[in-house]
Amino acid sequence: MNKPAFQSRGKRVSSKEALFRIGEGVDKLVLLFLLGSVCLFVLWPMTCILLRSLHLSGGDGFTLSSYVQVWTKYQSALRNSLFIGIVSALLCTLFSVSAAVFLSTRRGWMKGLCMAVLLVCMVSPPFVSSLAYIQLYGRRGWITYRLLGLSWDPYNSWGVIWMQALSFVPMNALFLIGILSKLDGGSLRAARDLGARPGAILRDVVLPLMRPGILVCLLLSFVRSLADFGTPVIIGGRSTTLAAEIYLQVVGYSDLEKSSAMNMFLLVPSIAFFFLYRALMRRSDRLTEGARGKQESLSLPLFRCGPLGWLAVAMSLLFFVMMTLQYGCIFLSGFLKSTKGVYSFTLKYWHQLWTISGSTMVRSVIYSLIVSLGGTLFAMLFAYYMERRRVPGRSLFDCLVTLPYMLPGTCFGIGYILAFNHAPLKLTGTALIVMANMMFKQLPTSTKICSASLTQVPVYLEKAARDLGGGQMAVVRDVILPGLRPAFLSCFVYNFSSSMTTAGSIIFLIDPGRQLAVFKLFDAVYTGDYALASLIASAITVIVLAVEGLVFLISWKGAARRVS
Amino acid sequence: MKRNILALSLALAMGASLTACGGGSSSTPAPSASTAVEPTASQAAAPELSGTMKVVATGDIYGPLFEQFTADTGVDVEYISMSSGEVLSKLRAEGGTPSADLWFGGGIDAFMSAKDDGLLEQVQFDAAEDLDPTYRDADGYWYSKGITIVGFLLNNGLMKDLGLTDPTSWADLTDSQYAGEIVMSNPAVSGTNYAVVNALLQSLGDEEGWNYFTALNDNIAYYGKRGSDPKNKVTSDEFAIGITYIDRSIEALTEENDVSIVYPTDGIPWVPEGVAVFKNADNVDAAKYFVEWLFSNDDHLRTLAELEQKDGSKLIKPSLEGVELSYDPSILMKEDLSQFGAQREDILAKFETLMGDKANVADE
Numbered sequence: 001m002n003k004p005a006f007q008s009r010g011k012r013v014s015s016k017e018a019l020f021r022i023g024e025g026v027d028k029l030v031l032l033f034l035l036g037s038v039c040l041f042v043l044w045p046m047t048c049i050l051l052r053s054l055h056l057s058g059g060d061g062f063t064l065s066s067y068v069q070v071w072t073k074y075q076s077a078l079r080n081s082l083f084i085g086i087v088s089a090l091l092c093t094l095f096s097v098s099a100a101v102f103l104s105t106r107r108g109w110m111k112g113l114c115m116a117v118l119l120v121c122m123v124s125p126p127f128v129s130s131l132a133y134i135q136l137y138g139r140r141g142w143i144t145y146r147l148l149g150l151s152w153d154p155y156n157s158w159g160v161i162w163m164q165a166l167s168f169v170p171m172n173a174l175f176l177i178g179i180l181s182k183l184d185g186g187s188l189r190a191a192r193d194l195g196a197r198p199g200a201i202l203r204d205v206v207l208p209l210m211r212p213g214i215l216v217c218l219l220l221s222f223v224r225s226l227a228d229f230g231t232p233v234i235i236g237g238r239s240t241t242l243a244a245e246i247y248l249q250v251v252g253y254s255d256l257e258k259s260s261a262m263n264m265f266l267l268v269p270s271i272a273f274f275f276l277y278r279a280l281m282r283r284s285d286r287l288t289e290g291a292r293g294k295q296e297s298l299s300l301p302l303f304r305c306g307p308l309g310w311l312a313v314a315m316s317l318l319f320f321v322m323m324t325l326q327y328g329c330i331f332l333s334g335f336l337k338s339t340k341g342v343y344s345f346t347l348k349y350w351h352q353l354w355t356i357s358g359s360t361m362v363r364s365v366i367y368s369l370i371v372s373l374g375g376t377l378f379a380m381l382f383a384y385y386m387e388r389r390r391v392p393g394r395s396l397f398d399c400l401v402t403l404p405y406m407l408p409g410t411c412f413g414i415g416y417i418l419a420f421n422h423a424p425l426k427l428t429g430t431a432l433i434v435m436a437n438m439m440f441k442q443l444p445t446s447t448k449i450c451s452a453s454l455t456q457v458p459v460y461l462e463k464a465a466r467d468l469g470g471g472q473m474a475v476v477r478d479v480i481l482p483g484l485r486p487a488f489l490s491c492f493v494y495n496f497s498s499s500m501t502t503a504g505s506i507i508f509l510i511d512p513g514r515q516l517a518v519f520k521l522f523d524a525v526y527t528g529d530y531a532l533a534s535l536i537a538s539a540i541t542v543i544v545l546a547v548e549g550l551v552f553l554i555s556w557k558g559a560a561r562r563v564s
Numbered sequence: 565m566k567r568n569i570l571a572l573s574l575a576l577a578m579g580a581s582l583t584a585c586g587g588g589s590s591s592t593p594a595p596s597a598s599t600a601v602e603p604t605a606s607q608a609a610a611p612e613l614s615g616t617m618k619v620v621a622t623g624d625i626y627g628p629l630f631e632q633f634t635a636d637t638g639v640d641v642e643y644i645s646m647s648s649g650e651v652l653s654k655l656r657a658e659g660g661t662p663s664a665d666l667w668f669g670g671g672i673d674a675f676m677s678a679k680d681d682g683l684l685e686q687v688q689f690d691a692a693e694d695l696d697p698t699y700r701d702a703d704g705y706w707y708s709k710g711i712t713i714v715g716f717l718l719n720n721g722l723m724k725d726l727g728l729t730d731p732t733s734w735a736d737l738t739d740s741q742y743a744g745e746i747v748m749s750n751p752a753v754s755g756t757n758y759a760v761v762n763a764l765l766q767s768l769g770d771e772e773g774w775n776y777f778t779a780l781n782d783n784i785a786y787y788g789k790r791g792s793d794p795k796n797k798v799t800s801d802e803f804a805i806g807i808t809y810i811d812r813s814i815e816a817l818t819e820e821n822d823v824s825i826v827y828p829t830d831g832i833p834w835v836p837e838g839v840a841v842f843k844n845a846d847n848v849d850a851a852k853y854f855v856e857w858l859f860s861n862d863d864h865l866r867t868l869a870e871l872e873q874k875d876g877s878k879l880i881k882p883s884l885e886g887v888e889l890s891y892d893p894s895i896l897m898k899e900d901l902s903q904f905g906a907q908r909e910d911i912l913a914k915f916e917t918l919m920g921d922k923a924n925v926a927d928e
Contacts, residue, residue: 252752
């Protein structure tokens with residue numbers, strides 16, 4: 001590894017000028033590639049959806065009729081979407097901040113255990129979490145009915161809020177832990193030396209320093225909630241959201257014009273929130289600028305932090321207990337057989353699991369690996385150009401790249417079919433369209449993680465490198481990318497888990513000959529084979545953890561070698 | 565293309581049992597040729613086929629049937645499961661460039677819409693004459709591989725706990741004792757439950773029919789957004805009564821779970837499960853041949869019946885032997901299928917207003 005790098009450095013000295021020029025050219029090409037890809041894989045499908053909503057494609061001439069219908073009919077669904085979105089974003093952020101602070105102040109086995117739970121929960125196969133929720137807390141739920149003797153109706157907005165909030169926590173918490181690990185230990189020590197109580201340090205130092213991270217969590221959770229259709233479809237009952245109604249339009253009425261118009265409708269609050277978030281981010285960036293510390297665990301005795309500390313501990317424990325129950329329930333369901341309400345152990349589904357063709361699983365892993373590596377690298381570069389370089393129309397591109405996150409997956413999938421079904425852009429039926437869809441669907445989160453992480457790569461390092469004669473590419477290679485190593489890992493984990501479990505958007509894109517593991521899960525859920533579905537979900541979870549473990553190991557070894 | 569259709573239909577007229585004899589051709593248009601079909605080389609069509617046939621199916625149980633087709637023709641079969649609404653959306657988005665060849669299963673209303681949109685390919689073959697005209701499109705744009713029948717699934721434990729008497733008919737369901745205990749799927753997503761609405765409207769007449777659904781609406785807990793919701797919610801002890809398709813997989817449920825099936829005494833709504841070929845598909849020929857292959861050979865229909873654990877193919881092809889109906893066909897409701905597709909939009913729109921707050925509410 002070292003040798004070739006050394007040689008290339010030697011060459012650079014000999015023909016420095018030429019190489020510098022090439023570097024500049026490559027720099028421009030990379031930027032063009034990034035922006036071009038975003039235009040092709042985000043702007044173009046979105047444009048197709050927009051055209052469809054205006055009846056400009058598909059035949060019947062321009063009309064706003066779909067918008068009029070949507071506006072008159074779906075206001076209550078939109079209101080409910082906003083209500084669910086706001087409450088679940090708040091609840092989720094409360095859980096995430098609590099869990100992050102709690103974990104950052106812990107050491108030893110407890111931390112290890114909780115981190116393991118978080119990583120497992122990052123993998124959230126569609127549907128099974130909601131099914132576990134019903135199994136645990138439903139009308140005949142193991143906990144609500146069998147344990148507590150309650151009989152209540154779990155099918156309502158609160159069920160949706162609760163499920164969404166819990167399922168968004170792992171990602172947010174991991175992200176916040178990353179931020180906390182970089183907090184300036186100096187300001188904490190200074191505060192303590194000045195006699196501040198632990199509670200005051202938490203309230204006046206730690207939380208304000210976390211503000212950009214908290215904002216990111218709020219935004220990501222809110223928008224994700226708006227776009228989530230799976231949860232309200234399964235446990236919303238009578239309560240419906242705009243995303244669920246869009247899903248209904250697609251699968252029930254196959255009305256592409258109307259569902260496209262509904263998508264545009266849904267984008268309004270999401271985009272408004274996005275710009276609000278950008279404005280807030282810019283303010284808090286200034287607040288935390290220069291806040292850099294060594295990676296050390298937060299030395300804050302949470303139990304002596306007063307009510308705020310206790311709240312954090314209580315919320316974290318609640319979260320971890322609920323998640324353990326949920327995933328335990330999923331895993332256990334695979335081995336339980338219910339005969340007239342009496343459960344017994346069975347290996348029946350375990351044997352069924354092995355009839356699923358291995359090639360399906362392998363294909364899932366390969367696709368996900370490609371998407372994760374490609375997507376992570378793309379996100380790092382994109383974040384760098386957006387944050388550090390004066391790219392014209394930068395906030396526009398930043399907004400653009402966030403769009404796929406704001407749509408229900410189903411529609412982003414439909415957008416891809418609309419966009420790529422004719423030459424010269426004929427991609428339907430290929431593996432590329434599936435992977436591109438996954439990657440761009442996940443890019444919003446990846447770029448947010450990288451941007452946040454980039455604020456911790458000091459600008460002066462970059463300037464220093466440039467002053468020493470490093471070209472743009474050298475800066476990217478030697479300063480930015482190494483500085484983003486922690487972001488690489490969280491991006492990779494996020495991308496890989498999501499790719500392995502994504503279903504909504506690619507159901508329309510997948511070729512019958514190229515099935516993915518998640519569709520086996522779909523089939524099992526659809527036929528009501530919950531036990532088998534649970535086992536498939538568990539298997540996917542185990543595979544994801546194994547692959548992620550491997551990548552951790554490789555990157556850790558790589559890092560160790562570089563240090564030595 | 566035209567010649568192919570002809571050759572295929574002629575080939576099929578023979579059925580598998582006839583021996584091939586002589587060449588020759590016929591100018592008789594296949595659809596009208598019910599009696600005067602000249603025998604030609606019976607398996608002529610098969611060897612011309614190649615490549616892969618891509619199928620969207622309703623489930624993943626059809627492997628053995630497709631393997632048989634591959635063995636007979638050399639055409640590989642790849643399939644994926646999608647609901648009929650998803651298929652229709654995908655077709656519309658693809659704008660005439662379908663990524664699959666054969667559509668295998670799903671509520672017939674979606675097939676009718678697809679036919680109206682010009683998304684399906686006409687398939688005609690002589691053995692189609694043996695199929696009951698009730699269950700196939702007169703122009704050959706879609707066929708049925710069986711029918712789905714609808715009944716009630718009761719959760720015995722909940723029925724007992726709540727002190728409910730078992731309903732035996734559609735009329736019973738409007739009794740106020742069942743308030744909030746009945747689940748059905750939104751007829752927009754479920755072909756089965758759309759059949760319920762359409763069939764009851766046909767049998768009761770428009771006015772009485774809508775009165776019935778208004779009354780039923782008071783007892784419905786909520787309308788599921790997936791077709792399998794009612795069955796799943798009743799099986800998992802969430803609701804007492806589900807309006808659901810009934811097949812042997814549901815019968816199997818009654819053995820493992822505390823649930824029982826009710827066949828409503830005032831008639832059973834039903835819906836055909838479609839089979840069609842996508843227009844402009846990459847391998848149209850293979851898909852068309854598959855349709856003939858399936859319906860012309862009773863062995864293939866028997867394999868299908870076995871895989872599906874259903875006996876509806878007996879209705880589709882009355883001459884089929886080895887498959888017996890497990891119910892008396894006279895309990896099936898009288899349905900005029902020609903109304904199914906044409907009325908769909910209006911009925912769903914009306915139903916949506918009726919469901920009103922149950923399908924579309926911001927609850928507190």
